[in-house]
Amino acid sequence: MWEYTDKVKEHFLNPRNVGEVENPDGAATVGSLACGDALKLTFKLDDQGRIQDARFKTFGCASAIASASALTEMIKGKTVEEAAKISNQDIANFLGGLPEEKMHCSVMGREALEAAIAHYRGEPAPTEEGKIVCECFGVTEEEIARVVRENNLRTIEEVTNYTKAGGGCGNCHEAIQEIIDRVRSEGKVVTRPKLSNIQKIKMIEETIDREIRPALQQDGGDLELIDVVGNRVLVATRGACASCAASHLTLKQVVEAKLRELVWPELEVEEVTS
Amino acid sequence: MNAIYLDNNATTRVAPEVLEEMLPYLQNFYGNPSSMHTFGGQVGRKVRQAREQVAKIIGAAPEEIIFTSCGTESDNTAIRSALATNPGKRHIVTTRVEHPAVHSLAARLAQEGYRVTEIPVDSEGRLHLEQYAKSLSPDTAIVSMMWANNETGVIFPVEEAATLARNRGILFHTDAVQAVGKIPIDLKNSAIDMLSISGHKLHAPKGVGALYVRKGTRFSPFLIGGHQEKGRRGGTENVPSIIALGLACDLAAQKLTTENTVVKELRDKLENALLDSIPRCRVNGDRVHRLPNTSNISFEFVEGEAILLRLDEYAICASSGSACTSGSLQPSHVLRAMGVPFTMAHGSIRFSLSIYNTEKEIDFVIGTLPGIIENLRALSPYWEVGDAVCARVEG
Numbered sequence: 042m043w044e045y046t047d048k049v050k051e052h053f054l055n056p057r058n059v060g061e062v063e064n065p066d067g068a069a070t071v072g073s074l075a076c077g078d079a080l081k082l083t084f085k086l087d088d089q090g091r092i093q094d095a096r097f098k099t100f101g102c103a104s105a106i107a108s109a110s111a112l113t114e115m116i117k118g119k120t121v122e123e124a125a126k127i128s129n130q131d132i133a134n135f136l137g138g139l140p141e142e143k144m145h146c147s148v149m150g151r152e153a154l155e156a157a158i159a160h161y162r163g164e165p166a167p168t169e170e171g172k173i174v175c176e177c178f179g180v181t182e183e184e185i186a187r188v189v190r191e192n193n194l195r196t197i198e199e200v201t202n203y204t205k206a207g208g209g210c211g212n213c214h215e216a217i218q219e220i221i222d223r224v225r226s227e228g229k230v231v232t233r234p235k236l237s238n239i240q241k242i243k244m245i246e247e248t249i250d251r252e253i254r255p256a257l258q259q260d261g262g263d264l265e266l267i268d269v270v271g272n273r274v275l276v277a278t279r280g281a282c283a284s285c286a287a288s289h290l291t292l293k294q295v296v297e298a299k300l301r302e303l304v305w306p307e308l309e310v311e312e313v314t315s
Numbered sequence: 316m317n318a319i320y321l322d323n324n325a326t327t328r329v330a331p332e333v334l335e336e337m338l339p340y341l342q343n344f345y346g347n348p349s350s351m352h353t354f355g356g357q358v359g360r361k362v363r364q365a366r367e368q369v370a371k372i373i374g375a376a377p378e379e380i381i382f383t384s385c386g387t388e389s390d391n392t393a394i395r396s397a398l399a400t401n402p403g404k405r406h407i408v409t410t411r412v413e414h415p416a417v418h419s420l421a422a423r424l425a426q427e428g429y430r431v432t433e434i435p436v437d438s439e440g441r442l443h444l445e446q447y448a449k450s451l452s453p454d455t456a457i458v459s460m461m462w463a464n465n466e467t468g469v470i471f472p473v474e475e476a477a478t479l480a481r482n483r484g485i486l487f488h489t490d491a492v493q494a495v496g497k498i499p500i501d502l503k504n505s506a507i508d509m510l511s512i513s514g515h516k517l518h519a520p521k522g523v524g525a526l527y528v529r530k531g532t533r534f535s536p537f538l539i540g541g542h543q544e545k546g547r548r549g550g551t552e553n554v555p556s557i558i559a560l561g562l563a564c565d566l567a568a569q570k571l572t573t574e575n576t577v578v579k580e581l582r583d584k585l586e587n588a589l590l591d592s593i594p595r596c597r598v599n600g601d602r603v604h605r606l607p608n609t610s611n612i613s614f615e616f617v618e619g620e621a622i623l624l625r626l627d628e629y630a631i632c633a634s635s636g637s638a639c640t641s642g643s644l645q646p647s648h649v650l651r652a653m654g655v656p657f658t659m660a661h662g663s664i665r666f667s668l669s670i671y672n673t674e675k676e677i678d679f680v681i682g683t684l685p686g687i688i689e690n691l692r693a694l695s696p697y698w699e700v701g702d703a704v705c706a707r708v709e710g
Contacts, residue, residue: 100661100696100697103621105618208644
C-alpha cells in the first residue's frame, strides 16, 4: 500500500473543482489511457486577468486525482503569469508530499497547467515538441531534461518515478542516463554566497511567511519561528498543527525541504514547545 | 469495522483450528524433530503426520513431499533442480502469465544463457496448446506451467500438457499454489513430475510451502545443509508451520465441495450482479475453466488503484492489475498477455473469495461498488466520450 499523506487522501476522497469550465480561456489534456493516467484541465479568467475558475477531470490513481484537485485549488485567484510559475514540486508540497514512485502525478499536473496556459496564449503545447526518448510512454528529451534539472534527479529510477520514462520496455535507459549526465554536467554548481546570521534569519522568516504559513493556515494550522542557532531552525507549531500527529513529517518533508532549497542547504528544522 | 476480505488469492486468514493445532509447537513442544530424545521425537512424529496430510490432498505419497519456506522456494527448487540434473539441456518452456516466482526466474535463466520459450494465451487467458506442443524439443530440460492463474483464476490443461512433455522425456513442473484446495488434484496417475504448494493460500500461515517431487525423479537440492527432508532441503524444519500446513490441507480437502458450491455461488452472485448493474465492465478470463473463488472484472475508463482505495474506505479488500498498484507503471503482464485493451486493463479488479465470506458481505459489495465506479467515472475525462475513445485505443 502506498503511504499517502492525509491531504492526498482527503483530496482523493473529496476532490475539488471536478468538471469542465464552460467556454474556457485555457484548456488542455495530457496523458493517455494507454499510460494509465490523463488529466484534462480547463480554466477561465475574470476581467482582472486572474483565474476565476479552474476545473479538472482525471483518469488515474489516487495521487493523480489528488494532484489535479490540488492544482485547481492552487491556481484559482492567480494571474496566468503567477500560475505559470507553479512547479511539480509545488504541487507535491501542497499535498504534504507524494511517494517517490508517484511524483509523475505532480509532473502531469504541471504539464497540464503549462499546456492549458499555452492554449490560452495560442502557443503550441510544450510537451508535444522534441524528440521522443521513451516510446512506451511518449516522453521527450526536453521533458526529461527539464524534470532532471528542476528536481535535481540523479538516477534512471528517479526519472522513471517523475516522468514514467524508462518504466516500460527499458530500451531507453541508456538515453536517459545520457540526458542525466548532460544536465548534471551543465556546470551549474551553484556556489552560494555566505550568509551572515542576520541575513539567514531574515530569509528564513520571509520564506516561512511566504511559502509555508499560507498553506498551513488553510488547514487551520500555523508555524512560528522561535530562534535560529547555527543551522538549527527552531519552530513551534500552532493551531491544528500542534495537535496533528503528522506535523512532524510536514516539518521535515515540507518546511525543511523548502528552507534548504531557498535559504541554505544545511538547515535543520527542529520543533520546540513554547 | 470488520474487513470484508475478498483478496484470498493474495493471502488467506489462518483457520482457527490450524492456529490451535500449531500453537503447542511454539510453546511446549519445541524439540528438534531430528533429535534422538523422546522430546524431539514426538515432534518428528507430528511432522510425519503433516507430510501424510499434505500428500493426501494431491494424491501423492508422503515421501514425495518436501517442505519448503514458500511457493516461490518450491518453484525455484523445482526448476533449478531440473536444470542441474539435465546439464546437457538448455531450453525451458513456460507461459506468459506465470507468477513472478517463475516468470522472473525464467528471465534470470535467460540471462544465464538458457533459451526460454513463453507460450502465449488467447484473449480468454487460455493456453495455446498447439504452440506449446511445437515448442517442446530434445533440448528442453523442463516445462513450468501454472495450474491456475492467480489473477484471473483461469485453469490450464496441465495434465494434457504434462503428458505431452513426458512423451518427449521432458520434466514437467506446475505451480499449483492457487489450485490446491480449490479444485480436485490427484497425482496418482499423473504425468506431472513436480508441483508447488503454498501454505498461506490455503489458510495455513505465511512462511511454509511444499514441493511434490515424483518418486524416481532425479533431484538436486536448492538449499544445501543438514540431512533434513532426506537431504533434499537443508535447514531445521519450520515445525509449527509444517504442522499447520498439514491440518490446513486436511481441512481444505474436507471443504473442497463447499469451495465448489457455496463459494462458487457467492462468486457468481457477485460477478453477475456487478455485470448487471455497472455499464461497460467485463470479466477477464475464461469463465468456464476457472477457479471457483476468483473473479477478475475490468471497469472501463477508471483506474484500479482509485477503485481499491475507495473500496478501502468501506473496509472492502480486493486487488488490481492496474499499473499504479504494481509499481511497474504497466498493467499486469497477465492482462497484457491476454491483449486486454488499455481502457480495460487499468481498471481491473480481482475479487478472490474464501469459505469465510458470507452472503451479507457479498451483498454489501454489490450495493457499494456501483456508486464508487459511477463517482470515479464522473471524474474521468474519457467517460462521456467513451465509445469514441474506445474505438481509437482498440483500433
